[in-house]
Amino acid sequence: MHSNPKLFQTLAEIIESRPERRITFAEYMDLALYHEPYGYYASEWSKIGGAGDFITSPHLSCDFGETLAVQFVEMWEILGRPSPFHLVEMGAGQGLICGDVLQYLRENHRDCLEVLDYAIVEKSPAMRGFQQGRLNPLAAKMGVKLRWCTWEEVGEESIIGCLFSNELVDAFPVHQVVFEGGQLREIYVTVDGEGFAEVSGDLSTEAIADYFDRLGIDWSESHYPEGYRTEVNLAAVDWIDGVAAKLHCGYVLTVDYGYPASRYYAPARDRGTLQCYYRHNYHDNPYLYVGQQDITAHVDFTTLEQRGQARGLETLGRTQQGLFLMALGWGDRLAALSRGENLDISTVLQRREVLHRAIDPLGLGGFGVLVQCKGLDANRRQQSLRGLKTPPML
Ligand SMILES: C[S@@+](CC[C@H](N)C(=O)[O-])C[C@H]1O[C@@H](n2cnc3c(N)ncnc32)[C@H](O)[C@@H]1O
Incomplete structure (x- = not known):
């Protein structure tokens, strides 16, 4: 499979139309992933899952969404059982988590389901269409309030829940920077013969220098090697600003792969974290399979926390997905499997593998889980969430 020729052509024309015949890497990544109608996410819904390019936790089994639901119910209770209780899911992919949360609530917490107002914010039209086809019949059958809206339509101070x-923030377009000749420069994408090529230039925006200033990284006195390269996710900064503004009272739960800034920007990590996924293989060349492969970068959790704090989001805790799931009863799911009630051996083995994959510290289980909150009085803030507690031993 080669690049999507229409997307390739469109990108080349955009680049040629610019005064310096170049665009930032962030703009390139944004177009490659989200250009309508040819971008990777915009064009097809079937990119995630066994038959797609990569797997996310909800694609392993319904356990992930159900376990998130356990945490949401506790949040609802700590918040004093508000009605309506808002769940806003951003970047819902194929809508699996939503379906699993609704099913779990119907079977276990009808009181919470009755007051639930579930909104999905999804950028990709193809994904959105697929989500609606899958979830609207379910929501109608359950009589649940489920809606789709744009980020702009979510009002300021409107979310109580x-x-x-x-895996949303890793899908935001990132700027790429390189340490050259003793200063920080930016990577731009230009057209060169039959393909794309990179050139370096001055930073496209002061926001990049501000980003590193906030982290206390001083490039002029740095110990970074010549050619050191990394990413800056300015979209994540705008996003967390928006999240803080839209949340009135409640929680922000972010699950993704990433590191604290001290690890992310460690001098030894000199090639950055950019990764491309194509049919369950990964590599680091974003100019291959244009429009046919996913492009991602790890998340700098320190910036989400720091910036969130500056905008009124208090960090309640950061843990790993494996520990988070275990604290929320994953061990019981594994134990139930060992008892093997009413299950044949191949089902038991398959389920066991799936459950282990989601908590494997070298894989999905090593993902970060960040929980922030806003608008909680001291009493509510002190009620620690189950997912952030030390999990019981297996
Ligand atoms: C890697 S997929 C994860 C999908 C899903 N959460 C899962 O776990 O399978 C990223 C999703 O985020 C969506 N997305 C990316 N940027 C977005 C934005 N700014 N607003 C809403 N959705 C976005 C993509 O279209 C895609 O559905």
């Missing part, structure tokens, strides 16, 4: 995402 939880805004959550799984």
Whole structure:
């Protein structure tokens, strides 16, 4: 499979139309992923899952969404059982988490389901269409309030509940920077013969220098090697600003792969974290399979926390997905499997593998889970969430 020729052509024309015949890497990544109608996410819904390019936790089994639901119910209770209780899911992919949360609530917490107002914010038209086809019949059957809206339509101070995402922030377009000749420069994309090529230039925006200033990284006196390269996710900064503004009272739950800034920007990590996924293989060349492969970068959790704090979001805790799931009863799911009640051996083995994959510290289990809150009085803030507690031993 090669690049999507229409997307390739469109990108080349955009680049040629610019005064310096170049665009930032962030703009390139944004177009490659989200250009309508040819971008990777915009054009097809079937990119995630076994038959797609990569797997996310909800694609392993319904356990992930159900376990998130356990946490949402506790949040609802701590918040004093508000009605309506808002769940805002951003970047819902194929809508699996939503379906699993609704099913779990119907079977276990009808009181919470009755007051639930579930909103999905999804950028990709193809994903949105697929989500609606899958979830609207379910919501109608259950009589649940489920709606789709744009980020702009979510009002300031409007959310009482939880805004959550799984593998959203890693899908935001990132700027790429390189340490050259003793200063920080930016990577731009230009057209060169039959393909794209990179050139370096001055930073396209002061926001990049501000980003590193906030982290206390001083490039002029740095110990970074010549050619050191990394990413800056300015979209994540805008996003967390928006999240803080839209949340009135409740929680922000962010699950993604990433590091604290001290690890992210460690001098030894000199090639950055950019990764491309194509049919369950990964590599680091974003100019291959244009429009046919996913492009991602790890998340700098320190910036989400720091910036969130500056905008009124208090960090309640950061843990790993494996520990988070275990604290919320994953061990019981594994134990139930060992008892093997009413299950044949191949089902038991398959389920066991799936459950282990989601908590494997070298894989999905090593993802970060960040929980922030806003508008909680001291009493509510002190009620620690189950997912952030030390999990019981297996
Ligand atoms: C890696 S997928 C994860 C999907 C899903 N959460 C899961 O766990 O399978 C990223 C999703 O975020 C969506 N997305 C990316 N940027 C977005 C934005 N700014 N607003 C809403 N959705 C966005 C993509 O279209 C895609 O559905």
